[in-house]
Amino acid sequence: MSEHMSLYEIFIRSKRGLDHKHVGSLHAEDPQQALEYARDIYTRRSEGVSIWVVNSSDIVASQESDCESFYDPQDDKPYRHATHYQLPEEVNNM
Amino acid sequence: MSDANNKQAVKDYAVRLGDDALVIGHRLSEWCRNGPFLEEDLALTNVALDFIGRARMFYSYAAELSDEPCTEDTFAYTRDSREFTNLLLHELPQGDFAFSMARQYLVDEYSLAFMEQLTSSADSELAAIAAKAVKESRYHLRRSRDWVLRLGDGTQESHSRMQKALDDLWGYTPELFEMDELEQKLADSGIAVDVAALQDGWNTAVRSTFAEATLEVPESSWSVSGGRKGMHTESHGHMLSDLQFVQRAYPGLQW
Numbered sequence: 001m002s003e004h005m006s007l008y009e010i011f012i013r014s015k016r017g018l019d020h021k022h023v024g025s026l027h028a029e030d031p032q033q034a035l036e037y038a039r040d041i042y043t044r045r046s047e048g049v050s051i052w053v054v055n056s057s058d059i060v061a062s063q064e065s066d067c068e069s070f071y072d073p074q075d076d077k078p079y080r081h082a083t084h085y086q087l088p089e090e091v092n093n094m
Numbered sequence: 095m096s097d098a099n100n101k102q103a104v105k106d107y108a109v110r111l112g113d114d115a116l117v118i119g120h121r122l123s124e125w126c127r128n129g130p131f132l133e134e135d136l137a138l139t140n141v142a143l144d145f146i147g148r149a150r151m152f153y154s155y156a157a158e159l160s161d162e163p164c165t166e167d168t169f170a171y172t173r174d175s176r177e178f179t180n181l182l183l184h185e186l187p188q189g190d191f192a193f194s195m196a197r198q199y200l201v202d203e204y205s206l207a208f209m210e211q212l213t214s215s216a217d218s219e220l221a222a223i224a225a226k227a228v229k230e231s232r233y234h235l236r237r238s239r240d241w242v243l244r245l246g247d248g249t250q251e252s253h254s255r256m257q258k259a260l261d262d263l264w265g266y267t268p269e270l271f272e273m274d275e276l277e278q279k280l281a282d283s284g285i286a287v288d289v290a291a292l293q294d295g296w297n298t299a300v301r302s303t304f305a306e307a308t309l310e311v312p313e314s315s316w317s318v319s320g321g322r323k324g325m326h327t328e329s330h331g332h333m334l335s336d337l338q339f340v341q342r343a344y345p346g347l348q349w
Contacts (some may be wrong), residue, residue: 005131026133029244036237040137 007056008034010041012048020052031055100283104217105159106179107280109169110322111220112152113180116170117330118201119145120337124188137237141198144230151223171341175331176324183266185321187329189259192252195241196259202235203299204270207292216284239303246307257309264312269319270296 005027011020023042028034034053043051062070078084122142129135153166183201188194209231212224245252271293273281280286304311320326340347 027131028133033240036240037133037137039233040140041133044140 005029006034008038008053009056009059010034010038011052011054012038012042013050013052014048016049020050023047025056028053101159103276103280104220104285105156106276107286108152108156108159108220110179112149112156112166112169113178114184115145115152116149116337117178117180117333118184118198119143119149120333121184121186121188121194122198125194130191141234141237144234148223148227148230151226155219155223167341171338172345175326175334178326178330178334179322179324181266181269182318182321182327183263183270185327185330185333186263186266187333189262190255192245192255193259193262195238195245196256197263198234199238199242199303200263200267200300202231202238203303204292204296206231206235207295207299208287208289211287211292215286220285242303242309243307246304246309253308256307260304260309261312264314265316265318268314268317269321272319272322274322 006029007025008028008031009025010023012023013020026034026037026041028037031053035051038051038053042048074080119142122138122145125135125138126142127135129138149170150166153169156169157164157166183197186193186197189197206228209224209227213221213228215221215224242256245256247253271289273288273290277286277289281288301311335342
C-alpha cells in the first residue's frame, strides 16, 4: 500500500514559543491523515503542542553537488563572523 | 436502595464498562503487526492501548468496591465467558480491515456519546474515568469515521467491503441501547447512563456518515443481544483463550 501513498515530513513544536523541529517522515494518503499518524507516531509521550506536515515532494533541497558553489566561497570571508572583530575592552563580554 | 446494594450495583456496572473496553481493546490489539501499513499499525495499537487503559480504570474501581480481595487482573484473567458482560458488537472477530474499521466507527460514535453522559454521573469515580475517556474517544472517532468515509467513498472494492461490513454488523447495534434492571436502577439515581436516550443521536450521526460515505443504511431485518447477560458469540471463548492463556497456565504469575 505504501508505494501508492505520499511521503510527508513531520515538524513538531515541543513547547509554546519554540520553533517547529523536523522529527521524521511517514506515509499517508493525504495531509489530514498524515497529521493523524504524526500524532500517533511522534507525540505519544507528550512531545508536542503543534504539528506541521509537509508533503516531502514540496521541499526543495540543496544537493551535495551544490556544496562547492554554495558554501565554499564563504570559507575565506572570516569578516562575516562576529568573532572576526576585535571588540573594545568595554564590550568584551559579547 | 441500601448502601450495600448500591455498592454491588455500581461494581457490576463498572465491570460491564471494563468488559466493553477490554474486549474491544483486545480485538484492536490483534491488528498489532498485522496492520495494512506501518503508520496504521501504530495508530491502531495506540487506540487498543487506550481501551485497555480504560478497562484497567473500570476494573480497578470495581476491585475497590468488591467485598472479596481482588484486583483488575481478577476481572480480566480469571473469569469465564459467561461471566463477561460486554456488548456483543465489541467481541466479534476482527474480520477484514473494513470490518474492523466499520465496527470501530459504530463503537466510537456510541462510546463518545456514552462517555460524555457519564462525565455527569453522580458517582465521582465513574465521572472521572469518563472525563479521560471522552478525550480519547474524540480522537478515536475522528480516525474511524475517516476510514468509513475513505473506504465507503473509495474504490469499488473498498466500498463493497465496507457496505458488507455494515450489513453484517448492523444487527448487533440495537443491543447498545438496551437498558436492563441494573442500568435502569443506577440511571434513576443519576449514576448510570440512560443508553436508550442515546439512540436517536447515534442514529442521526451514523446515517449522516453513511450518506457522506455513499453507503446504504443496512436493513434492520435481524438483531441479537445477550452480552450483558453473559450470552456470547462463539468467538468470545476463543478470544479469552488467547487473552487469558498466561494467567490460566501459570495462575498468579507476575513479572
